[in-house]
Amino acid sequence: MENGTHFRTCHLCEALCGVAITVKDGRIDSIKGDENDPLSQGHICPKATALQDLHEDPDRLRRPIRKTGDGWQEISWDEAFDLVANRLHQVRSQHGRNSIGVYLGNPNVHNHGSLVATMPFLRAIGSQNRFSATSNDQxxxxxxxxxxxxxxxxxxxxxxxxxxxxxxxxxxxxxxxxxxxxxxxxxxxxxxxxxxxxxxxxxxxxxxxxxxxxxxxxxxxxxxxxxxxxxxxxxxxxxxxxxxxxxxxxxxxxxxxxxxxxxxxxxxxxxxxxxxxxxxxxxxxxxxxxxxxxxxxxxxxxxxxxxxxxxxxxxxxxxxxxxxxxxxxxxxxxxAIDLVTLGAMSGQKGHFDKRRSRVRDLPEFAGEYPASTMADEMLTPGEGQIRAFVTVAGNPVLSNPNGRRLDKALEGLDFMVSVDYYLNETTRHADVILPPTAALERSHYDLIFNMFAVRNVAKFSDALFKPADDTRHDWQILIELTHRLERLRKGGRLPLRSELGWRTFKQLGPDPILDMLLRTGPYGANTGPARKFLQPAVDLVMDILPERHPLRSLVRLSPVNREWNGLAKGLSLAALRDNPHGVDLGALQPSLPNRLFTRDxxxxxxxxxxxxxxxxLHEALSTDPDGDFRLIGRRHVRSNNYWMHNSRRLVKGKERCTLIIHQQDADRIGLKAGDMAEVQGGGQQIVLPVEINEDIMPGVVSIPHGWGHDREGIRQSVAQSHAGTSINDVLADDQIDHLSGTSVLNGQSVSIKAWQAKTSRQSA
CATH class of the missing domain: 3.40.228.10 (Dimethylsulfoxide Reductase, domain 2)
Structure with missing residues (x-):
C-alpha cells in the first residue's frame, strides 16, 4: 500500500465513523477521524484506533489449521477445502441434509463480500438447522x-x-x-x-x-x-x-x-x-x-x-x-442500495413460524431457528440431529446463553469447521479453521448499516493493504466451499454453464455486483436529457401493469422512478472511488405510503x-417479583462483543468485567467493593469482582457481555490476560420470549453471595 492517508469506514460497530488512516513504510502510522466524512464529520470512538491492533495481531491465523492428535497443524488451502467439503458431504449423505448446522456471527453484516457469498453457501449446505446472532439481538x-x-x-x-x-x-x-x-x-x-x-x-x-x-x-x-x-x-x-x-x-x-x-x-x-x-x-x-x-x-x-x-x-x-x-x-x-425493495422484488420480505425446531418446537424466523436451541439439536439423538457444524465469524460459546452446555454439545460433534481468524472459545472445538483476510485487506461498503443510518450516505473503500500470498477473503472461502459441495452433490461434475459461472464469480468477486446495485438503485444512472422521453413510458408502465407485477417493482427501485426524481444521480463504484470521504445523499425524508410492503x-x-x-403479559400484572436479583448486561464504548478483547488498546485500564450492585444490596449480603462474589443462575455459577454504586436499581445486578476468555485451548494472549467471566454461563438457554423466540439475556433471576475461596471455585 502506498504511503499517505487513506479513507475508510470503521467496521467495528454500527456507527459508520469515517477514519483517516495514515500509512508510512507499509505500516499504519496513525488513525484519526475523517473530518470530511458526511456522516461522522471527524468523530471516532476509542475502538477505531484498535483497527491497527486487529490488523497486526500476531495471534491472528493466516493459514488453515487442522486439529490432530498432536495439536493444531497448518495445512494447504486445497487440502483444507477438500477435507471440509468431503466431510460435510459425507455427513449429509449418511444422516440427511439437516444433520449439518450453520451459525453466522454478527461480523458478517459488516462485510459485503461475506453477505454476497453467504446465500449460495447456505443453499449448498441445504440444511434447515440454521442459526445466527439475530435471535440474541434484534x-x-x-x-x-x-x-x-x-x-x-x-x-x-x-x-x-x-x-x-x-x-x-x-x-x-x-x-x-x-x-x-x-x-x-x-x-x-x-x-x-x-x-x-x-x-x-x-x-x-x-x-x-x-x-x-x-x-x-x-x-x-x-x-x-x-x-x-x-x-x-x-x-x-x-x-x-x-x-x-x-x-x-x-x-x-x-x-x-x-x-x-x-x-x-x-x-x-x-x-x-x-x-x-x-x-x-x-x-x-x-x-x-x-x-x-x-x-x-x-x-x-x-x-x-x-x-x-x-x-x-x-x-x-x-x-x-x-x-x-x-x-x-x-x-x-x-x-443507495435498497435491500428492502430488492428483497421484496425477489419475494424475500421475511417470514415467521413456517416450521418448528425438532426438539423444543420453537418457531423459525427467515429460515433460522432461535440460537438458544442449538445445543438441544446437537445433544438430542434422532433424525435431524446436528452432527456437523459450521460457524462463520461467530463465537456462540460466549455470546449464547448457557455457554457451558454449548461447549459440551460442540465437543460431541462428528465434524466442525469454522471460518474465523482466531482460535477462540468456539473455534477450539473445530476440526478445521479457515482464516479469512483481515478487514483492512479487503474492500468495504456498508450494505446493512446504511439502511439504519440517521442520514443517507454512501461510501466505498478499496483494500488498504494487499493480502499476503496464499491467503483468502471470506467470500472466496465460502464460494470455494459452495463450488466443491455442489460438485460433490452432482457426482463430481457440474454443467458447463454452472462451472463457468462459479469460475467467473471467483475471478471477479463481489465488487462488480456492488457496482451494478449502485447503478440501478435510486441514486444510480443519470439519464440526463433522455429522461423527458423515458418518463412518459415509465409512467405508462406503472399505470397499466398490475400492482404486483415484477416490472413495477423493478421500476420502483430504479433511478427512473418518478419518486426519485429529486435525488442525486450518477452513483456507481467509480463515483464513490472519486469521492473517498463518502457521498452525502441527504437527510431522511417522509416516504409513506411508498415504503410500506403490507398486502393492503x-x-x-x-x-x-x-x-x-x-x-x-396480563399474568405479569398480578405476579410479584421473587426475592432473587435480576441480571442485566451492559456495554462499554471500548468493547463490542468478544472479538475486540485481543486489542491491548481496548482492554487496558480499569477492570471492566465486574458485578455492579447497589450499596444497600451489597450491605445486605455483606459485600464490599473489590470483594469476589459468586453469581448463581441457570444451574451454573461464576465468580467475579464486585463494583458498588447507586447507578443501578436495587434488586438488579449487571455483568458485561463478551468476556470469559479463561477456557483452555484458545490462542488470544491479550484476551486471556484479561479473561473476565462470561455472563452467559449463568443465563439459562430455556428462557426465551415466547412470542419471537429471542433469548432472554436481560431480566433472568440470579442469586448472589460472597465467594468463599475455601469451598468454592470459579468454573473454567
Whole structure:
C-alpha cells in the first residue's frame, strides 16, 4: 500500500465513523477521524484506533489449521477445502441434509463480500438447522417490522438531528454509538439537541452513560418495559391524546389496540415497573405533546421475556402520537442500495413460524431457528440431529446463553469447521479453521448499516493493504466451499454453464455486483436529457401493469422512478472511488405510503400474534417479583462483543468485567467493593469482582457481555490476560420470549453471595 492517508469506514460497530488512516513504510502510522466524512464529520470512538491492533495481531491465523492428535497443524488451502467439503458431504449423505448446522456471527453484516457469498453457501449446505446472532439481538425489531410494515428489515430510524424530544428506553447509545440507529458522535448530537431547547429522557434499570447526560431519568425493573409501554398507550387513549398525524390514513386496527390497553392503567403496572403512575402518564403526555419527538428502544427491551411485545408497543407509541414518517420523529432511510425493495422484488420480505425446531418446537424466523436451541439439536439423538457444524465469524460459546452446555454439545460433534481468524472459545472445538483476510485487506461498503443510518450516505473503500500470498477473503472461502459441495452433490461434475459461472464469480468477486446495485438503485444512472422521453413510458408502465407485477417493482427501485426524481444521480463504484470521504445523499425524508410492503398497503397496528401474546403479559400484572436479583448486561464504548478483547488498546485500564450492585444490596449480603462474589443462575455459577454504586436499581445486578476468555485451548494472549467471566454461563438457554423466540439475556433471576475461596471455585 502506498504511503499517505487513506479513507475508510470503521467496521467495528454500527456507527459508520469515517477514519483517516495514515500509512508510512507499509505500516499504519496513525488513525484519526475523517473530518470530511458526511456522516461522522471527524468523530471516532476509542475502538477505531484498535483497527491497527486487529490488523497486526500476531495471534491472528493466516493459514488453515487442522486439529490432530498432536495439536493444531497448518495445512494447504486445497487440502483444507477438500477435507471440509468431503466431510460435510459425507455427513449429509449418511444422516440427511439437516444433520449439518450453520451459525453466522454478527461480523458478517459488516462485510459485503461475506453477505454476497453467504446465500449460495447456505443453499449448498441445504440444511434447515440454521442459526445466527439475530435471535440474541434484534429479532423482535425484525418481527415487528415484518408484521406492521410488511418487511423484516424496514426499521423506523430516529431523526435525532431534528428532534426536540428523544426518549430512550433500554438503550445506551453513548456506549454503543447506536444500534439499529447508526449515529456517530451521539454525544455531540445530544448536545445539539439540548442547545436547540430539546430534551433527553432515559428509562433503564441502570443509570447508564446515556442516562448521566439525560434531562430526566427513571429506573425501571428489568423485563417490565412492555407493561410501562402499554400503560403509556392506555394513557394516550384515556386522555384523548391519540393523533397519528401524517400516518392516520394508513393505520389499521387502532380500536383493537385501544381495547387491548384497557387493563393496563398506570396504577395497575406501577408496582411491577417501579415507576409512579403519574410519572407514566407524564411520559405519555410529553411524547404526545412534543411535535418533534422519537421513542427509541433497543437491547434492554429486545432481549427479555416480553421482547416482542415491548418492541411492538414502542412502534405503536410513535405511530399513535404522530411521530412516524415525520421530520424530527421516526423516518425510513432511502439507502443507495435498497435491500428492502430488492428483497421484496425477489419475494424475500421475511417470514415467521413456517416450521418448528425438532426438539423444543420453537418457531423459525427467515429460515433460522432461535440460537438458544442449538445445543438441544446437537445433544438430542434422532433424525435431524446436528452432527456437523459450521460457524462463520461467530463465537456462540460466549455470546449464547448457557455457554457451558454449548461447549459440551460442540465437543460431541462428528465434524466442525469454522471460518474465523482466531482460535477462540468456539473455534477450539473445530476440526478445521479457515482464516479469512483481515478487514483492512479487503474492500468495504456498508450494505446493512446504511439502511439504519440517521442520514443517507454512501461510501466505498478499496483494500488498504494487499493480502499476503496464499491467503483468502471470506467470500472466496465460502464460494470455494459452495463450488466443491455442489460438485460433490452432482457426482463430481457440474454443467458447463454452472462451472463457468462459479469460475467467473471467483475471478471477479463481489465488487462488480456492488457496482451494478449502485447503478440501478435510486441514486444510480443519470439519464440526463433522455429522461423527458423515458418518463412518459415509465409512467405508462406503472399505470397499466398490475400492482404486483415484477416490472413495477423493478421500476420502483430504479433511478427512473418518478419518486426519485429529486435525488442525486450518477452513483456507481467509480463515483464513490472519486469521492473517498463518502457521498452525502441527504437527510431522511417522509416516504409513506411508498415504503410500506403490507398486502393492503396499511400499517398493521394490532397484528394477531401480538394480541395473542397479551395473555402472558396480563399474568405479569398480578405476579410479584421473587426475592432473587435480576441480571442485566451492559456495554462499554471500548468493547463490542468478544472479538475486540485481543486489542491491548481496548482492554487496558480499569477492570471492566465486574458485578455492579447497589450499596444497600451489597450491605445486605455483606459485600464490599473489590470483594469476589459468586453469581448463581441457570444451574451454573461464576465468580467475579464486585463494583458498588447507586447507578443501578436495587434488586438488579449487571455483568458485561463478551468476556470469559479463561477456557483452555484458545490462542488470544491479550484476551486471556484479561479473561473476565462470561455472563452467559449463568443465563439459562430455556428462557426465551415466547412470542419471537429471542433469548432472554436481560431480566433472568440470579442469586448472589460472597465467594468463599475455601469451598468454592470459579468454573473454567
Amino acid at each position: 429479532l423482535p425489531h425484525m418481527l415487528t417490522s415484518l408484521e406492521m410494515f410488511g418487511h423484516q428489515i424496514l426499521f423506523p430510524i430516529p431523526d435525532i438531528d431534528h428532534t426536540d424530544l428523544f426518549m430512550c428506553i433500554g438503550a445506551n447509545p453513548m456506549a454503543s454509538n447506536g444500534s439499529l440507529m447508526s449515529v456517530p458522535d451521539i454525544r455531540g448530537r445530544l448536545k445539539a439537541l439540548k442547545q436547540r431547547g430539546g430534551k433527553l429522557i432515559v428509562i433503564d434499570p441502570r443509570r447508564t452513560e446515556t442516562a448521566k447526560v439525560a434531562d430526566e431519568f427513571h429506573f425501571i425493573r428489568p423485563g417490565s418495559d412492555a407493561l410501562l409501554l402499554m400503560a403509556m398507550v392506555h394513557t394516550l387513549f384515556d386522555e384523548d391524546l391519540v393523533d397519528p398525524g401524517p400516518a392516520e390514513r394508513l393505520v389499521k386496527d387502532i380500536d383493537l389496540l385501544r381495547l387491548a390497553s384497557v387493563p393496563y392503567t398506570p396504577d395497575a403496572v406501577s408496582h411491577r415497573t417501579g415507576i409512579e403512575p403519574e410519572t407514566i402518564r407524564e411520559l405519555a403526555r410529553q411524547l404526545a405533546q412534543t411535535r418533534k419527538a422519537a421513542l427509541y428502544s433497543r437491547m434492554g427491551t429486545s432481549t427479555q421475556a416480553f421482547g416482542g411485545l415491548a418492541t411492538w408497543l414502542s412502534y405503536c407509541l410513535n405511530i399513535l402520537t404522530g411521530k412516524l414518517d415525520t421530520v424530527g420523529g421516526m423516518l425510513f432511510t432511502q439507502p 398497503g396499511l400499517i398493521q397496528m394490532a397484528p394477531r400474534r401480538f394480541l395473542q401474546d397479551l395473555g402472558r
